[in-house]
Structure formats: C-alpha cells, structure tokens
Amino acid sequence: MIGIENTSALANRAANKAALRRTRRVTGLSDRAIVWLFIAPTMLLLLAINIFPLIWAIRLSFTGLMANLPNPARFIGIDNYTDILTDEDVWEHFQATAHFVFSTIALQVLIGLGLALLINQKFRGHSFWTTVILLPMMLSPAVVGNFWTLLFQPQIGPFNYFIGFFTGAAPSSFTMIGSVDLAPWTIVMVNTWMWTPYVMLICLAGLRSIPDYIYEAAEVDRASALRQFWSITLPMVTPFLMLAVLFQAIQSFEMFDMVNLLTSGGPGSTTELVSITLKRAAFEKWETGYASALAVILFVTVFGAANVYVKVLNKVKQQ
Amino acid sequence: MVKMLPIAGLVAASVVAAAPFSAAHADGKSLTMCWAAWDPANALVELDKDFTKQTGIEMKHEFVPWTSYADHFINLLNSRSAECDLIIGDSQWIGGAAENKWYVKLNDFFDKNKISMDSFLPATVVGYAEWPKNTPNYWGLPAMADAVGWTYRKDWFAKPELRAEFKAKYNRELEPPKTWDELLEVSKFFTGKEIDGKKVYGSYIFTERGSEGITMGVTNAMYNYGFDYMDAKGEYRMTGIVNSDGAAKGMDVYKELFNCCQPQGLTNAYMQEGLDAFKSGEVAMQMNWYAFFPGLAKDPNVGGDKIGFFKNPAGPTGQFTQLGGQGLSVVAASKDVDDALLYVKWFAQPDVQQKWTDLGGASASKAVLLSDAYKASAPYAPSFVESMGIVKDFWAEPLYVPLLLDMQNRVHDYVVANKGTSKQALDSLVKDWIKVFKQEGKDPS
Numbered sequence: 125m126i127g128i129e130n131t132s133a134l135a136n137r138a139a140n141k142a143a144l145r146r147t148r149r150v151t152g153l154s155d156r157a158i159v160w161l162f163i164a165p166t167m168l169l170l171l172a173i174n175i176f177p178l179i180w181a182i183r184l185s186f187t188g189l190m191a192n193l194p195n196p197a198r199f200i201g202i203d204n205y206t207d208i209l210t211d212e213d214v215w216e217h218f219q220a221t222a223h224f225v226f227s228t229i230a231l232q233v234l235i236g237l238g239l240a241l242l243i244n245q246k247f248r249g250h251s252f253w254t255t256v257i258l259l260p261m262m263l264s265p266a267v268v269g270n271f272w273t274l275l276f277q278p279q280i281g282p283f284n285y286f287i288g289f290f291t292g293a294a295p296s297s298f299t300m301i302g303s304v305d306l307a308p309w310t311i312v313m314v315n316t317w318m319w320t321p322y323v324m325l326i327c328l329a330g331l332r333s334i335p336d337y338i339y340e341a342a343e344v345d346r347a348s349a350l351r352q353f354w355s356i357t358l359p360m361v362t363p364f365l366m367l368a369v370l371f372q373a374i375q376s377f378e379m380f381d382m383v384n385l386l387t388s389g390g391p392g393s394t395t396e397l398v399s400i401t402l403k404r405a406a407f408e409k410w411e412t413g414y415a416s417a418l419a420v421i422l423f424v425t426v427f428g429a430a431n432v433y434v435k436v437l438n439k440v441k442q443q
Numbered sequence: 444m445v446k447m448l449p450i451a452g453l454v455a456a457s458v459v460a461a462a463p464f465s466a467a468h469a470d471g472k473s474l475t476m477c478w479a480a481w482d483p484a485n486a487l488v489e490l491d492k493d494f495t496k497q498t499g500i501e502m503k504h505e506f507v508p509w510t511s512y513a514d515h516f517i518n519l520l521n522s523r524s525a526e527c528d529l530i531i532g533d534s535q536w537i538g539g540a541a542e543n544k545w546y547v548k549l550n551d552f553f554d555k556n557k558i559s560m561d562s563f564l565p566a567t568v569v570g571y572a573e574w575p576k577n578t579p580n581y582w583g584l585p586a587m588a589d590a591v592g593w594t595y596r597k598d599w600f601a602k603p604e605l606r607a608e609f610k611a612k613y614n615r616e617l618e619p620p621k622t623w624d625e626l627l628e629v630s631k632f633f634t635g636k637e638i639d640g641k642k643v644y645g646s647y648i649f650t651e652r653g654s655e656g657i658t659m660g661v662t663n664a665m666y667n668y669g670f671d672y673m674d675a676k677g678e679y680r681m682t683g684i685v686n687s688d689g690a691a692k693g694m695d696v697y698k699e700l701f702n703c704c705q706p707q708g709l710t711n712a713y714m715q716e717g718l719d720a721f722k723s724g725e726v727a728m729q730m731n732w733y734a735f736f737p738g739l740a741k742d743p744n745v746g747g748d749k750i751g752f753f754k755n756p757a758g759p760t761g762q763f764t765q766l767g768g769q770g771l772s773v774v775a776a777s778k779d780v781d782d783a784l785l786y787v788k789w790f791a792q793p794d795v796q797q798k799w800t801d802l803g804g805a806s807a808s809k810a811v812l813l814s815d816a817y818k819a820s821a822p823y824a825p826s827f828v829e830s831m832g833i834v835k836d837f838w839a840e841p842l843y844v845p846l847l848l849d850m851q852n853r854v855h856d857y858v859v860a861n862k863g864t865s866k867q868a869l870d871s872l873v874k875d876w877i878k879v880f881k882q883e884g885k886d887p888s
Contacts, residue, residue: 188882192521193841194543213852278708279725296642302710304860390652391710392860393852408514409845 178423185417192410204417213393214401214418221397223308224315224383225376229369231316236323237365241357243324244331261321269385272314276300301387307395311383315376323368330364331357366437370430377426398422473501474782477516477527478769480506482738483587486803487531493798494789500782509714510654513844520545520774528777529786531586531769534570539841540772541574546582547773552784553581558791564588566834567807571770576839583770584787585807587734590755590830591663591765592823594721594739595619595728597751599638608632619728619753623664623696626728626756630704633727645704646728647720648697651713652855655847658837660730661697661854662765666835667758668693679880679887686869689760694865696758698858710859721745732767733830736823737803752823754830766834768805807831842883849875 153161185204187197208214243254260268275283276299284295300310334356342352380399383389389396402422406415476491478484484506491502505527507515513533519526520540532540540546549572553560560568560581567585574582599605600617609617609632620626630645637643649660662670669689674680684690706725709716714731721729722745740746755764771790773783789795796808800817805827811817818825838846850872857868880887 190842190882192517192539192844276708279706296707299708299710302708302859388653388711390855390859392652392856392862394860404848409848411845 181416181419184413185420187413189412190410191412197413200413204414205421207414208418208421214398216393217396217398217401220308220393220395221377221399224312224379224395224397225373227309227312228315228319228376229372231312232320232323232372233365233369235316235320236368237327237361239320239324240327240331243328257324258321260318263318265318265379265382266385268314268318269382273301273386276310278302302391304391304394307387307391311386311395314382314386315379318382319372319375323365323372326364326368326371327361330361333364334360363437363441366433366440370433370437373433374426374430377422472499472779472782473503474528474779474786475503475505475526476529476531476786477505477507477519477774478531479512480508481734483734483804486799489802490795490799490804493795494786497789498785500785513654517844520776523776525774525776525778527774528779528783529771530774531771532583533769534766534836535839535843535847537571537574537582537770538839538843541580541582542841544775547775547780547784549581549584549773549787550579552787556788556791558584558788562793562809563807564809564812564831566766566831567768567770570766570834570836570839571768571807574839583772584791585768586771586790587768588805588807588812588827588831589732589734589767589769590827590834591659591730591767592733592736592755592826592830593619593728593730593753594736595751595753596724596726596745596749598749599633599643599727600751602638605636619751620756621753622756623667623758627696627700627703630700630728634704639724641724643724644706644720644726646700646730647709647712647717647726648700648705648730649713649717650701650705650710650855650859652711652851652859654713655837655851656711656713657854657858658847658850659765659767661694661858662835662837663730663755663763664697664700664758665690665693666763666765667756667761668696669758669760672838679885681873681876681887685876686866686873688866691865691869693758694854694857694868698865701858733823733827734767734805736827737821740822750822752826754826754833763833763835764830766836768807840880840883842879845879845882846876849879 184197186199186201188200188203189195189197239257243250243257275281278284278296278299283300284298287293287298288295298306300306338356338360339352342356347355378399379397380403383395383397384400384403387395389400398418399422402415402418405411405418476487478487484504488502488504491504494500495502513536516527516530516532517536517539520530520536521543530546532546537546541548552558560572560579563572563585567588568581569576571585572581572583574580600619606617609615609629612632613628617629617632620629626646632645633643634645635642649656651657669687670693671684671690672681674684706720709720712720714735717729717731718735718739720726721731721739722742724745736752739750742750755762771787773780773787777783790799793808793810796806796811800806800811806812812828812831818828837843837850840846853868853872853875856862857865862868877887
C-alpha cells in the first residue's frame with residue numbers, strides 16, 4: 125500500500141515538472157505570437173474557403189474556360205465583363221432582381237413593423253399567435269416553392285378558388301405563375317409571406333428595447349398615440365429596421381431556390397433573377413469564365429451597396 | 444490513357460467475338476446500365492434478366508429522372524467515372540461523347556461481330572450512333588427509337604353532335620388533323636366545349652423552359668414551315684435558315700396554338716403534365732413522345748377504344764417530326780469494357796430486339812419495326828413507323844447544351860411571355876448560336 129502511494133507521488137512530481145517545462149516554453153512567446161497562434165486556424169480556414177475561391181473566381185473571370193470541356197482556360201481579357209455589361213438580357217435580369225428586392229423589402233418592412241406593433245401589445249393568446257406568425261420562416265425555401273406551386277395551380281390549387289370566391293372570377297381563368305403580369309408579383313408575395321416574420325422579430329426586439337419611462341413621460345406631456353409613435357417608437361426602432369432591411373436585401377438579392385422552384389425564372393425570363401442567370405451559366409451552360417465574371421459583378425454590387433448602407437446605419441445609430 | 448482506348452476496344456472486340464453467351468465464365472461479374480427513369484426502363488430491367496441467365500453477368504441499373512438525366516450522366520462521363528459500364532445516352536450527347544472520348548468507338552467491334560447498321564432505321568443510326576453525322580463512325584447502337592407524335596380522344600371525335608357542328612362550321616369531317624392549319628382549327632373547335640360535364644381544351648403542347656421541353660415542341664411546327672439548323676451547302680451557316688420567314692411563321696403558329704388552346708397554367712409543362720392533362724380528360728389532343736403511348740393505349744380511363752394516334756401534321760414546306768430516343772453506348776471509363784461489349788452484341792440480336800419491343804421498349808431494328816406484325820401489334824404502331832421516317836433532330840454538337848438553352852430562352856420568351864416578335868427571337872437565336880459555335884472553335888460565318 126505504501127509502495128503504491130510512493131509511486132503515485134513520483135508520477136505527480138514528474139507530471140508537474142513536465143507542465144513547468146511547457147509553461148516555460150509558452151511564456152517564451154510574445155503577446156503578438158500568441159495572438160497569431162489563436163487566430164491562425166480561423167484565418168487559414170477563411171483563406172481556404174472564402175478568400176482563395178474569390179481570388180480563383182476573379183482569375184477565371186478573365187478566361188473563356190468551360191468546365192465541361194477538357195480544353196485549358198484561355199485568357200480573354202475583359203471580354204466576359206464586356207459581354208455581360210452590354211447584354212440587354214442580363215440588364216433585364218438585373219431589373220427583375222431590383223423589382224423583386226425593393227418590392228419584397230418594402231412589403232416586409234410595412235407588414236413586419238405592423239405585426240411587431242400588434243404582437244408587442246399584451247393580449248390573450250399572444251404567445252400562440254407569435255408562434256403561428258413565425259411558422260413560415262421555419263420552413264425550407266424548397267418546401268415553400270413546391271407547395272406554393274401547388275397552391276397556385278389553376279385547376280386544383282386553392283389559391284385561385286380563394287381569389288375567385290371574392291372576385292367572382294372563374295378559378296381556371298387565370299394563372300399566377302404562368303402570367304407575365306402576375307408572376308413577378310407572385311414571387312414577391314411568396315417571399316414576403318416567408319420572410320416577414322423575420323423582420324417582425326427584429327422590430328419586436330427594437331420595440332421591447334424602448335424603456336417604458338419614455339412613454340410615461342410622453343403621456344404626462346399629453347402626447348397623442350400617433351405623436352408617441354412618430355417621436356418615440358419610430359426613431360428608436362429605425363436602427364433595428366435598417367438592420368432588418370440590410371439582412372433581407374442581401375437575402376433577397378441572392379434568392380434562388382424558392383423562385384427557381386416556383387417559376388424557374390419564367391414565363392419567358394420574366395422572373396429570372398440574376399442568381400438564376402448565374403446558376404444557368406455556371407452549371408447548365410458550363411460557361412465557367414462568364415459565370416465567374418457575373419459572380420464578381422454581383423459580389424462587387426452587393427459588397428459596395430452593403431458598405432455604403434452600413435455607414436449610413438452607423439450614422440443613424442449615432443443620432 | 445485516352446489514346447489507348449481504341450486499342451482496348453479492339454482487344455475487347457476480339458475477346459467478345461470468341462465468347463459464347465454462356466454463364467459458366469462470368470461468375471461474380473456485374474455490369475451497370477445507366478438510363479432515365481421511365482416506363483421503357485422497366486421493360487429493360489425485364490429484358491436484362493435474359494442476359495443474366497445466358498451469361499451469368501448480373502445487370503445493375505441506375506435510372507435517374509429526366510429532369511436530372513442529362514446533368515447527372517454528363518457530369519459522370521466528363522469526370523471519367525466508371526459508375527456506368529453501359530449507358531443509353533440522349534441523341535444530343537453523341538458529339539460531345541465522341542469528341543471527348545466518353546464512349547468506346549464501335550466500328551471494329553461491329554465489323555468483327557457482323558453487326559450491320561443497315562439493319563436499323565437510317566434516322567436512328569444518324570441520330571443515335573454517328574459522329575460526325577452522316578459518316579460511318581459509330582459510337583452507339585440504336586436502342587430506343589422515339590419521336591414526337593400526337594394522341595387524340597377518339598370517343599370525342601366520334602360524338603355525332605360534335606361531328607355535325609364541326610361539319611357545319613368547317614365544311615369537312617371532324618378527323619385527326621393532317622396539317623398544322625387543321626390542327627389549329629380542331630384545337631379551337633374543342634377549346635371551351637363542355638364534354639362529359641367538364642370544360643375542355645383543344646390541345647396540349649410542350650412549354651417547359653428549364654431543360655428541353657419547349658424546343659422539342661416548337662420544332663415540330665417550325666420544321667414544317669421551313670426551319671432548319673444550317674444551310675446544307677455551307678457548314679454551320681445559319682443566317683437566313685434558322686431565322687427564315689418560314690421558321691418565324693412556324694413559331695407564330697405554335698404560339699397561336701398555345702394562346703388559343705393550351706390548358707390554363709401549363710406554361711412550363713413537359714411530358715408528365717401532358718400525360719396528366721390527357722388522362723384527366725382535360726384536352727382533346729396531346730403532343731408527346733411515342734415512348735409513352737403503349738402506357739396510354741392501356742390506360743383504363745382514356746385508353747382502348749377512347750384513344751387514337753396520329754403523326755405530327757404537315758406544314759406548307761413538308762412534314763417532319765422531332766426525333767427522340769437514345770442509343771446504347773459503352774462507357775470508355777468502364778472497368779469491364781469487354782463484358783459491356785458482350786452486352787451490346789447480345790442486345791443487337793434480332794430475337795432480343797423483338798422481345799425488347801414486346802416488353803414495352805422500342806427497337807429501331809428494321810426487322811422488327813417494318814414487319815406487318817409490328818404494325819398490327821398496337822394502334823399507335825403504324826403512325827410510329829411513319830413518324831420514324833420523317834424525323835429531324837436538334838444539334839448534337841459537343842456544346843449542344845448552351846445551344847439548347849439559348850433556344851429554350853428565346854422561344855419561351857416569345858411564345859409564353861409575349862416578348863418581341865418571332866423574327867426578333869430567331870434573329871437573337873442566330874446571334875446566340877454563332878457565339879457558341881465560335882467558342883467551340885467552329886466558324887459559323
């Protein structure tokens with residue numbers, strides 16, 4: 125028994141010595157080296173999965189590479205960029221994307237803020253309704269695209285029957301996703317349905333962050349409800365709203381799956397968003413160089429716009 | 444490695460020539476056959492059981508839905524994957540497959556095994572086996588003959604009150620249309636009628652945008668109004684041919700048919716939507732591939748005496764129809780090229796070709812298709828045989844995908860989305876195609 129205790133003590137001493145040696149080695153590192161030691165893995169990962177592909181895509185954008193052919197990448201200068209920026213079809217797709225992004229955001233902000241104001245009130249079943257409203261954003265965009273396709277089916281889809289019930293129009297007399305006039309609004313409607321709850325959540329966080337005493341002071345000053353909304357609620361929720369707009373603008377700009385399943389960009393190219401054009405060029409036509417150039421243009425557009433927006437957002441926050 | 448493939452093919456051909464169809468030597472061996480997931484693929488599974496019985500080589504099958512068929516298998520072939528030993532590949536792939544050496548060239552193998560391309564319908568040999576086209580360079584064996592045809596509701600056409608009304612209106616009998624003008628008339632006549640208590644539409648046509656649908660549909664009108672892919676004299680000269688006045692007129696006719704008589708909502712619809720519309724009694728006539736007609740002929744609701752078939756109607760400049768179907772090829776990257784060639788040899792036998800058709804496939808063998816027995820075997824058979832004699836096919840260039848997607852976009856934009864005029868759409872298409880051919884290193888000027 126004594127023998128075992130002695131052995132254990134010896135082992136502990138040896139372990140302590142080893143730990144001391146390690147500590148000495150580590151203490152030999154400068155603060156800067158320790159900083160690099162900690163951030164190096166993240167930096168390497170970032171370089172491997174973000175920066176390297178970006179640089180590679182920029183390089184490919186100056187070539188005529190087609191990934192499905194064994195031919196090597198041939199340098200063609202800025203031809204891909206010239207082709208894209210002078211192509212009327214691409215500009216139409218940018219217009220379709222802009223229509224989608226602006227309409228979606230406008231509706232999401234209006235409805236999202238309205239819902240947040242309602243949900244912020246204390247009423248019976250408040251938690252239940254909050255959960256119900258949040259349901260759409262919990263679904264996969266692919267699922268949403270598929271089931272709305274069925275809902276919009278003119279012969280059997282309930283949506284046309286619903287509209288027909290209120291307007292008197294025959295359900296099979298119109299088509300939402302097959303009509304040139306209605307299809308752009310249809311994708312806006314479905315995206316709004318899906319992502320408004322997200323905007324509502326952010327607005328709700330903003331509303332809950334406003335201290336009660338501000339409203340109490342306003343009431344003491346006999347400010348009307350409308351006056352309180354314009355002078356207290358809206359200014360204090362605006363930074364949150366702007367954040368929601370930023371997130372949703374980026375999300376809508378890169379929207380692909382839901383719209384692709386719903387309309388495939390049709391009828392014609394009425395609802396072909398730039399993300400769909402990009403996917404077609406890259407993985408259907410296999411025009412890798414051209415697709416890389418389009419991806420770079422999209423990146424610069426989104427990155428530039430987001431940077432400007434963040435600066436404005438910071439100014440608003442300071443105010 | 445690629446340069447060695449023809450030699451490997453030759454060696455394999457010699458081995459196969461000497462090998463009997465015996466099970467004794469093939470224990471534990473297997474081959475993977477790749478194709479699309481549809482009715483004829485089920486017939487192939489049945490047929491392949493005979494091959495396994497005779498050779499002992501187990502047949503595995505990889506069938507993928509049509510929507511991902513091209514993407515999936517072209518990616519496999521391009522990456523030199525050995526996942527498929529045999530592939531029933533689309534007719535459009537043949538150019539890329541030959542030039543990129545995805546398939547084993549079969550000329551020497553055919554010579555050694557006395558497999559003659561003369562025993563197959565000429566259009567299927569050009570469409571499914573040859574590259575360059577119209578030259579004796581074979582990369583496949585015609586396997587599944589197919590073309591676009593039409594079905595109609597025979598029982599509706601036979602209704603006395605409808606026949607009388609049609610006669611009074613058009614001063615002729617209500618019969619399956621023989622021209623595109625007649626097709627328009629009959630379609631308009633049926634559209635909006637209430638038959639069996641249901642409002643019906645005149646005709647269903649292909650409108651799908653994402654893959655190949657609307658192109659496979661619109662060409663059936665355009666060919667017959669003067670459209671062609673290039674000038675027969677000048678290689679790849681398309682200006683004035685692709686965008687001729689006749690071609691534009693053909694596109695207009697297709698658009699008119701879409702506007703007047705297509706069921707509401709079918710603006711992005713292909714094979715399955717057509718089958719659904721016809722089976723549910725929504726349309727009087729349906730454009731679709733003959734491959735589906737055996738199933739429709741037996742359908743309990745619309746088959747039997749209720750269904751009739753006719754070939755694609757003629758236009759002012761001729762009568763053609765769109766070629767479908769596929770050829771059987773040996774994948775160059777396969778690790779069992781000799782066994783795969785053994786399968787091709789077995790499949791080419793006349794009795795196997797006959798059984799293939801009996802089971803629900805569609806042989807391209809003259810001995811099978813041109814026999815009186817075949818023509819009498821099914822109500823669609825006579826028009827199918829006639830259709831296979833008037834087929835034309837889309838480009839089969841290595842870069843056929845961008846060519847196809849360009850046409851999809853231009854046609855869908857005009858026909859479904861009312862963008863511009865047919866002439867503008869075809870002018871833009873010529874520009875698109877010239878750009879693609881230049882990428883391929885060909886001079887379309």
